[in-house]
Amino acid sequence: MRDAPILLVEDNPDDITLTLRxxxxxxxxxxxxxxxxxxxxxxxxxxxxxxxPLRPAIILMDIHLPKFSGLELLQRIRSDxxxxxxxxxxxxxxxxxxxxxxxxxxxxxxxxxxxVAYDEFLRTVRTLSAYWLDINKRCPSSECPP
Amino acid sequence: xxxxxHRVVAMVTLVVTVAIAxxxxxxxxxxxxxLGLGLPAVAVLGGAGLxxxxxxxxxxxxxxxxxxxxxxxxxxxxxxLKVIDNTSAVIYMRDVRGRYLLVNRQYEQLFGVRREDxxxxxxxxxxxxxxxxxxxxxxxxxxxxxTPTVMEEAAPQPDGTHTYITVKYPITDVDGHPYAVCxxxxxxxxxxxxxxxxxxxxxxxEHRVRERTVELEASTRELDAFAYSVSHDLRAPLRTLNGFxxxxxxxxxxxxxxxxxxxxxxxxxAADRMGGLIDDLLNLSRASRAELRRxxxxxxxxxxxxxxxxxxxxxxxxxxLTVQRGLxxxxxxxxxxxxxxxxxxxxxxxxxRRATARIDVGAVRxxxxxxxxxxDDGASGVFYVRDNGVGFDEAYAHKLFVPFQRLHxxxxxxxxxxxxxxxxxxxxRHHGRIWAEGTPGQxxxxxxxxxxxxGTDGS
Numbered sequence: 179m180r181d182a183p184i185l186l187v188e189d190n191p192d193d194i195t196l197t198l199r200x201x202x203x204x205x206x207x208x209x210x211x212x213x214x215x216x217x218x219x220x221x222x223x224x225x226x227x228x229x230x231p232l233r234p235a236i237i238l239m240d241i242h243l244p245k246f247s248g249l250e251l252l253q254r255i256r257s258d259x260x261x262x263x264x265x266x267x268x269x270x271x272x273x274x275x276x277x278x279x280x281x282x283x284x285x286x287x288x289x290x291x292x293x294v295a296y297d298e299f300l301r302t303v304r305t306l307s308a309y310w311l312d313i314n315k316r317c318p319s320s321e322c323p324p
Numbered sequence: 325x326x327x328x329x330h331r332v333v334a335m336v337t338l339v340v341t342v343a344i345a346x347x348x349x350x351x352x353x354x355x356x357x358x359l360g361l362g363l364p365a366v367a368v369l370g371g372a373g374l375x376x377x378x379x380x381x382x383x384x385x386x387x388x389x390x391x392x393x394x395x396x397x398x399x400x401x402x403x404x405l406k407v408i409d410n411t412s413a414v415i416y417m418r419d420v421r422g423r424y425l426l427v428n429r430q431y432e433q434l435f436g437v438r439r440e441d442x443x444x445x446x447x448x449x450x451x452x453x454x455x456x457x458x459x460x461x462x463x464x465x466x467x468x469x470x471t472p473t474v475m476e477e478a479a480p481q482p483d484g485t486h487t488y489i490t491v492k493y494p495i496t497d498v499d500g501h502p503y504a505v506c507x508x509x510x511x512x513x514x515x516x517x518x519x520x521x522x523x524x525x526x527x528x529x530e531h532r533v534r535e536r537t538v539e540l541e542a543s544t545r546e547l548d549a550f551a552y553s554v555s556h557d558l559r560a561p562l563r564t565l566n567g568f569x570x571x572x573x574x575x576x577x578x579x580x581x582x583x584x585x586x587x588x589x590x591x592x593x594a595a596d597r598m599g600g601l602i603d604d605l606l607n608l609s610r611a612s613r614a615e616l617r618r619x620x621x622x623x624x625x626x627x628x629x630x631x632x633x634x635x636x637x638x639x640x641x642x643x644x645l646t647v648q649r650g651l652x653x654x655x656x657x658x659x660x661x662x663x664x665x666x667x668x669x670x671x672x673x674x675x676x677r678r679a680t681a682r683i684d685v686g687a688v689r690x691x692x693x694x695x696x697x698x699x700d701d702g703a704s705g706v707f708y709v710r711d712n713g714v715g716f717d718e719a720y721a722h723k724l725f726v727p728f729q730r731l732h733x734x735x736x737x738x739x740x741x742x743x744x745x746x747x748x749x750x751x752x753r754h755h756g757r758i759w760a761e762g763t764p765g766q767x768x769x770x771x772x773x774x775x776x777x778x779g780t781d782g783s
Contacts, residue, residue, distance in 0.1 A: 192564035199571060242556055271559045273606065274552055294562045294599030296570040296592070 182235035216246030466492030565595035604742035648686035674713030
């Protein structure tokens with residue numbers, strides 16, 4: 179899945195810069211589409227106006243976002259046939275158990291805490307992209323639409 | 325009957341008296357003729373007298389019997405009357421139409437009436453209509469039952485309405501038809517008032533508990549929201565600090581001199597430290613907030629697992645670490661793991677300068693508690709984590725469990741002084757005790773107990 183774009187749903191500009199840098203540092207060549215709020219995400223993923231929807235390799239989603247929380251967005255993504263099986267990785271600062279539990283209950287594929295130490299974050303991004311972009315085999319699109 | 329027996333006695337007395345008089349007259353006169361005349365008369369009179377006397381004696385016997393029976397009956401009635409008159413219960417009997425047949429003295433005193441005045445009256449002659457109606461309804465209810473009926477009744481008295489617990493039952497004639505109802509009422513006003521008092525106090529208490537609970541829930545929610553915000557919002561800027569100082573070091577290293585790079589490292593390290601501090605604070609808050617789930621906990625397994633993790637993370641250290649077999653207690657596994665993790669990490673850290681570091685986890689008998697004690701297999705009792713590290717000065721022991729208090733300079737041993745506060749918090753929530761013994765340069769021992777009894781959360 180090195181050709182499909184990575185969707186980063188994040189509103190903190192510092193976090194956006196640091197995350198983009200981490201992907202670049204780890205040699206991830208995928209296009210990274212950054213969306214800063216949930217409304218934008220829904221428009222791109224589930225367009226109502228007939229434009230072709232974005233089909234990302236993975237969605238990296240923060241929980242605290244303007245307009246819709248990451249958990250609300252997750253619920254919307256999972257309840258639509260077109261996006262039911264797209265891998266969603268919660269990438270958040272929260273270590274609260276309730277966020278972890280709610281994420282999995284709503285169908286998140288993974289829950290990753292952003293560490294404070296940047297070198298640690300670099301390792302996290304490396305592992306994460308290696309797994310989700312290379313190792314993980316996605317469901318064939320004939321059976322579960324991309 | 326009484327009059328008839330009197331007449332018999334009078335007649336016998338008369339006959340005997342006449343006979344004696346005739347005899348006496350003959351004797352006094354001394355006249356044979358008179359005696360001759362007199363003797364047949366005396367004999368006749370005497371015979372008649374004897375006859376009457378014998379008959380009278382038979383009557384007298386029956387009479388005595390009747391008197392005895394009557395006395396007995398009267399004594400019986402008297403005894404029963406004494407019983408019903410000398411009880412604190414109010415006793416009364418009314419016929420099927422509600423007219424009084426009988427009341428006891430308690431009734432007379434209570435309502436200020438005399439029993440002879442009551443005969444023929446009904447409750448409607450004595451009480452206000454609603455009260456009388458209620459009594460009558462209860463009478464009718466009791467009359468419809470074969471067995472005694474228990475009910476609560478209210479009766480007006482000079483000092484207010486009294487509550488009675490009343491037993492009512494029908495009185496039946498020989499054919500089994502009820503002709504009256506008997507009631508026995510016991511004043512339970514005091515009990516009622518006490519009950520009312522208890523109920524009121526309970527209600528007040530419940531109300532207060534509810535209020536406090538609401539307050540407590542609000543403050544817990546606040547704390548929760550605060551912790552949540554700390555968890556998320558305070559860490560984000562730290563990531564920025566750490567991330568960009570790292571980026572600067574990587575991308576602009578050539579344009580900075582040694583001092584400039586050192587400053588950047590300090591910024592990154594400080595942000596990292598604060599991140600750790602926030603994690604510890606959250607753990608402390610979680611140790612207080614997390615719901616306590618009491619289950620059997622295998623402390624030996626927990627300690628061994630943590631020891632393994634410590635060795636893996638620090639493979640160059642040589643530490644003789646022993647964990648006693650069979651350490652177990654009832655408690656919250658996740659929270660007790662925090663206790664062992666903090667105590668073992670401390671022991672690990674403070675023995676780092678020992679050539680041969682030693683850490684022992686075990687249990688000893690609890691001497692201070694009678695029931696504590698228990699078994700040599702280490703189940704319950706006092707658990708300990710002991711090391712031969714740098715130890716501490718017991719003069720500062722009271723500061724050990726206070727958040728952010730440190731007994732060693734940060735330059736020697738890292739840490740922010742929250743670990744033992746977490747430990748103390750968890751132990752307190754298990755109704756346990758924690759204390760420490762130490763000697764500078766010779767090691768430290770931390771002891772804790774866990775209350776085995778399931779009960780309310782100690783927080």
